Amino acid sequence: MNEVSLLQSLGQVSASETGGVFRDFIRGHVRVMISVVMAAEVTQLCGPNQRI
Template sequence: MNEASLWESLGQVSASETGQVFRDFLRGHVREMICEVIATR
């Protein structure tokens, strides 16, 4: 999920689901970052 799709997703969910969508977004980016760090070692 990129930033544009994050905003699109947030616009489609209820206020109670916003936190979950944002956490999923952050989790995905953290995973990508960890994979990049491991790959450069």
């Protein structure tokens, strides 16, 4: 979900559901960020992938 679809989703839900939609958006982005950081750390520690 990107920022545009987040805004569209928030516009289509009731006020009581807004928190859940926003939490799902943040949770997904945090997961992506953690994966990117972990991959960068592995590359830094172990070097680039040496696939043939």
